[in-house]
Amino acid sequence: MASKILMLVGAAVAFFVVATINGLRSNLRKARKTGLPYVIVPCSPYNGCWQLTHQVWVFLIKLFPKSMWEGWLFILLPDWGYNTGQEHFARLGDSFMVVAPFSINLTTQSPAAIHEIASRREHFPKATEHYSILEMFGRNILTTEGAVWRFHRKATSASFNEKNAAHTFAEAIHQSQGLVVKWIATAESNSPTITTIEKDTMTLALNIIGYVGFGLRFTWPGQPLPTDIHPRLLKYGSQEPPTGHTMTFAASVEGALHHIIMLLLTPTPLLNFLSLFWKTARSARHSYENYVQYMNEFLVDKVASAKEDAEKGVRAGDSGMDIMGQLVRGRYDDEAEKVKEKKTDKTKTTTTTPESTLTDDEIIGNAFIMLVAGHETTANSLHFALLKLATNPASQRALQADVDRLLGRDSDPTTWDYEASINGMLASMLGATMNETLRLMPPVVNLPKWVTPTSDQPLALHETGQTHILPAGCDIILSAITVQRHPKYWPATSPDDLDKFQPERWFETDAETTAAKAAKNEKSNIVGTDTEDYGGFSGPDTSAQLFRPVRGSFVPFSDGPRSCLGRRIAQVEMLAALAVLFQRYSIELAVDDWADNKTVEAMDDEARREVYSKAQERCRETLRGATTILTLKLHGMTSVPVRLVPRGQERFVHCVDA
Numbered sequence: 222m223a224s225k226i227l228m229l230v231g232a233a234v235a236f237f238v239v240a241t242i243n244g245l246r247s248n249l250r251k252a253r254k255t256g257l258p259y260v261i262v263p264c265s266p267y268n269g270c271w272q273l274t275h276q277v278w279v280f281l282i283k284l285f286p287k288s289m290w291e292g293w294l295f296i297l298l299p300d301w302g303y304n305t306g307q308e309h310f311a312r313l314g315d316s317f318m319v320v321a322p323f324s325i326n327l328t329t330q331s332p333a334a335i336h337e338i339a340s341r342r343e344h345f346p347k348a349t350e351h352y353s354i355l356e357m358f359g360r361n362i363l364t365t366e367g368a369v370w371r372f373h374r375k376a377t378s379a380s381f382n383e384k385n386a387a388h389t390f391a392e393a394i395h396q397s398q399g400l401v402v403k404w405i406a407t408a409e410s411n412s413p414t415i416t417t418i419e420k421d422t423m424t425l426a427l428n429i430i431g432y433v434g435f436g437l438r439f440t441w442p443g444q445p446l447p448t449d450i451h452p453r454l455l456k457y458g459s460q461e462p463p464t465g466h467t468m469t470f471a472a473s474v475e476g477a478l479h480h481i482i483m484l485l486l487t488p489t490p491l492l493n494f495l496s497l498f499w500k501t502a503r504s505a506r507h508s509y510e511n512y513v514q515y516m517n518e519f520l521v522d523k524v525a526s527a528k529e530d531a532e533k534g535v536r537a538g539d540s541g542m543d544i545m546g547q548l549v550r551g552r553y554d555d556e557a558e559k560v561k562e563k564k565t566d567k568t569k570t571t572t573t574t575p576e577s578t579l580t581d582d583e584i585i586g587n588a589f590i591m592l593v594a595g596h597e598t599t600a601n602s603l604h605f606a607l608l609k610l611a612t613n614p615a616s617q618r619a620l621q622a623d624v625d626r627l628l629g630r631d632s633d634p635t636t637w638d639y640e641a642s643i644n645g646m647l648a649s650m651l652g653a654t655m656n657e658t659l660r661l662m663p664p665v666v667n668l669p670k671w672v673t674p675t676s677d678q679p680l681a682l683h684e685t686g687q688t689h690i691l692p693a694g695c696d697i698i699l700s701a702i703t704v705q706r707h708p709k710y711w712p713a714t715s716p717d718d719l720d721k722f723q724p725e726r727w728f729e730t731d732a733e734t735t736a737a738k739a740a741k742n743e744k745s746n747i748v749g750t751d752t753e754d755y756g757g758f759s760g761p762d763t764s765a766q767l768f769r770p771v772r773g774s775f776v777p778f779s780d781g782p783r784s785c786l787g788r789r790i791a792q793v794e795m796l797a798a799l800a801v802l803f804q805r806y807s808i809e810l811a812v813d814d815w816a817d818n819k820t821v822e823a824m825d826d827e828a829r830r831e832v833y834s835k836a837q838e839r840c841r842e843t844l845r846g847a848t849t850i851l852t853l854k855l856h857g858m859t860s861v862p863v864r865l866v867p868r869g870q871e872r873f874v875h876c877v878d879a
């Protein structure tokens with residue numbers, strides 16, 4: 222018996238070894254055929270086993286002489302693009318193959334290749350397998366490809382128009398004012414030290430996405446509920462758990478998103494078991510169950526509202542942003558149309574072919590994906606933007622000057638007009654700060670694509686001047702995080718210049734690198750480009766008067782038909798929040814670790830600059846420690862304490878870098 226088992230194990234091991242060798246050989250052949258440089262690694266970095274145990278292996282591997290591992294080990298380390306920047310690309314070139322026994326990838330930071338791959342959607346589909354876990358509630362726009370994706374994109378993109386962007390602008394202003402109230406004073410003191418602003422930027426983004434996704438008006442603790450809410454929707458904005466629920470809707474969304482990785486990876490029975498004795502699992506389950514219950518009720522309520530409106534002849538999209546509501550109402554639009562026609566007394570009825578609509582699961586799936594896509598991404602970007610401004614006082618002051626110029630220092634933010642202001646805001650230090658933050662710390666660091674499994678695909682590369690044939694089914698990683706610091710495509714004054722936060726670089730119009738010049742004459746003549754209009758904002762990406770990055774070198778929202786549907790919404794949110802905060806306040810790093818308030822009070826400017834420089838250095842170092850779990854952010858317990866102070870009462874940012 223024992224010998225039989227041994228034989229079986231032996232056979233399994235032998236089989237595995239042979240399969241590994243064969244796999245490696247075959248992938249190596251494919252990689253060589255492309256003519257690109259390649260790196261061989263023992264396993265895929267996304268291998269679950271490696272991800273769980275890599276620290277042990279890395280420790281063991283590093284016991285060997287450096288020359289044995291320095292050429293490939295980096296590939297297997299999380300966030301190598303963020304941590305090592307140009308180092309490995311400088312050695313290997315902008316595009317190289319990664320070969321493992323069971324996987325083969327192209328990794329590229331060539332802007333032209335990024336742009337081309339993102340544009341040729343049918344040749345290089347999105348690698349949706351990486352996202353399939355996000356289908357827990359139903360198929361949706363983010364996780365599908367091909368005809369199904371088109372259908373989801375069409376259904377959801379209807380909400381992303383300029384009218385709704387204006388509504389979102391107003392809501393973002395309102396929500397940012399709630400944030401200011403929270404930050405500026407507590408019962409004990411004014412301008413208290415805020416140990417971490419991340420939790421609050423998450424709440425801000427959640428409150429806004431609650432509006433964008435569901436048409437809800439969430440409130441900050443202590444704020445009165447809005448009065449113009451349909452009674453049916455009251456319970457979703459409630460600050461106390463409504464009857465039948467054990468937590469508020471906002472808390473359930475926050476909890477479900479917070480525990481998303483656990484929820485995605487743990488089968489329900491296991492989660493239920495773990496929650497018997499593990500608090501985190503209990504909290505995850507609790508949020509999840511509440512969220513699911515809310516979503517089901519929501520669907521029923523939205524259907525009821527949609528029916529009422531259809532009877533009145535009101536069409537979807539007439540009443541502010543509400544993606545889920547719009548998806549539900551889409552079903553009733555035909556009816557609304559008929560009612561309208563009757564009312565206007567038309568004799569001929571146009572026969573509209575009813576398109577098939579999304580199922581309940583798909584509506585709930587898309588609503589969830591809007592939360593996932595639009596919550597943490599925006600929250601992180603704002604979080605980082607605020608910290609960068611606190612660390613760079615000169616930029617902060619320039620931004621305030623722009624806010625004064627564009628919107629007025631004493632104006633009431635609730636009177637700001639979207640249409641009149643948004644372009645100026647985008648083209649000012651507000652837009653530059655947003656862009657510079659997204660350049661340095663894009664929430665989505667890599668864009669996963671793959672070569673269609675049905676045929677090899679040619680890809681012409683600028684750098685080599687050659688066309689390379691990529692094997693069918695090959696994975697592709699578009700390295701957003703590194704191309705955005707590529708010295709060949711971004712004007713730089715010193716080697717580390719591109720690692721610095723300098724929003725002013727977005728105004729350097731005469732910094733004409735040859736590449737930038739080329740981009741201006743560039744026509745999109747890529748064969749296979751998917752040029753259909755898939756909705757979302759289609760206005761110009763950058764202003765002609767400003768610095769314009771080479772196409773493919775600035776891709777925080779990706780590029781091509783699969784680019785971010787919420788780009789305009791995200792921009793509007795961030796610009797509104799920055800404008801509200803800096804119109805009347807400054808953000809300073811807290812120096813509590815080096816000096817107490819009394820000591821600071823007694824300091825002259827020189828001493829203030831010195832103590833502030835310690836906080837600046839600490840902040841830069843903390844931000845270098847950001848890591849990716851779904852998005853790039855400060856995970857774990859790290860944070861940077863700051864204070865929000867009324868303008869004119871700054872302790873540091875008025876005299877640092879002055």
Ligand code: HEM
Nearest residue numbers: 362363594595598599602665777778779783785786787791
């Ligand atoms: C700073 C904020 C944001 C950033 C940096 C960002 C970035 C991105 C990126 C890089 C993608 C492409 C992902 C891929 O190809 O793998 C994407 C897709 C998407 N984003 Fe955003 N996003 C942001 C905010 C938002 C917001 C606020 C919403 C919704 C209101 C949103 C909705 C979506 C959707 C629906 C997709 C999928 C589009 C498709 O596949 O057709 N995003 N986003």
Ligand SMILES: *[C@@H]1O[C@H](CO)[C@@H](O)[C@H](O)[C@H]1NC(C)=O
Nearest residue numbers: 410411412413414813817818
């Ligand atoms: C300085 O004062 C603020 C509030 O006014 C307070 O939150 C902070 O903890 C104080 N710092 C120290 C080191 O006492």
Ligand SMILES: *[C@@H]1O[C@H](CO)[C@@H](O)[C@H](O)[C@H]1NC(C)=O
Nearest residue numbers: 648652653656727762763764
């Ligand atoms: C920032 O980027 C957006 C588009 O991504 C663009 O419209 C805007 O002009 C840019 N702002 C500046 C100051 O470069």
Ligand SMILES: CC(=O)N[C@H]1CO[C@H](CO)[C@@H](O)[C@@H]1O
Nearest residue numbers: 265266267323324325326696
């Ligand atoms: C970094 C990288 O490229 N990883 C991918 C390589 O390809 C396999 C599948 O063939 C993927 O699972 C990895 O994510």
